Amino acid sequence: MRLEMNTFKTVVASTPLVSIDLVIKNCDGQVLLGERTNRPAQGYWFVPGGRILKDETFDDAFKRMTGVELGVELSFSAALFLGPYEHHYSDNFSGDEFSTHYVVLGYEVVLDLELSELPSEQHKSYRWWDVDELLGSDLVHQNTKDYFGERTNQ
Template identity: 65%
Template sequence: MTQRLDIETFKTVVASTPLVSIDLIVRNNANQVLLGYRTNRPALGYWFVPGGRICKDETFNDAFQRLTHIELGEKIDIGQAEFIGPYQHLYQDNFSGTTFSTHYVVLGYQLSIDLELSELPQEQHNNYKWWDIEELLNCHQVHRNTKAYFSDSYK
């Protein structure tokens, strides 16, 4: 069973250590990528792939199932995805403001699934869109950490 830290303890953790997370590179049958418009920090106001932190004592598969349920609306087993590699995301702000930075060590996983955009959860993103790769690479509102999954020049 995963546990959430109280907000003050979590602030100390974010200010002091890297967080480990999973990002979901979701492709549909047209090979477009799912991005959501972020409603919270970090990456507030940018288009970004779904994903989230791995909690303490949570296995990769348990985290993957929890995150796909929260972010995509259905539990998906990690065995249905392809690991595409580790990434690092560095932000000048954090979930609570701008007084300290956020550092993520991200495990990128790619999966193919067709989803109905209107049925996706709204907790982390208030809008969703399927993007062609070329389109997202050329859009200034797509965060550079998302672009890194599709172009070596953004890593």
């Protein structure tokens, strides 16, 4: 269930959101990142993902999210649970008058995807990154780097 805009602003300003992030690796061990078009983390390279909707089961959320973010619906059986993460942003989807706080469930999936066929709603472009390259890049958001390095957000 999607909330009316003013109600959703109140929720984001008042509570943490629960989301799923998708660490997608191809058969060569490279990681799929997209350059974000929306706040928060706008302009950074980030793993695909999104929030769980009210009354949505984990499995339904995972299928919806992989369909929207990757163009292919997957179930939990295709994924490895990486653990819980916490993401804090000084801005939010509508501006910078309040912060955003996510409790994130990270999942890894091995999947070869054709970049040109990926949806462009949340990311203006995609590319495959070697892990060492993404860890060393200022273009990749720290919350994405945390999936590959020492857990600093727990």
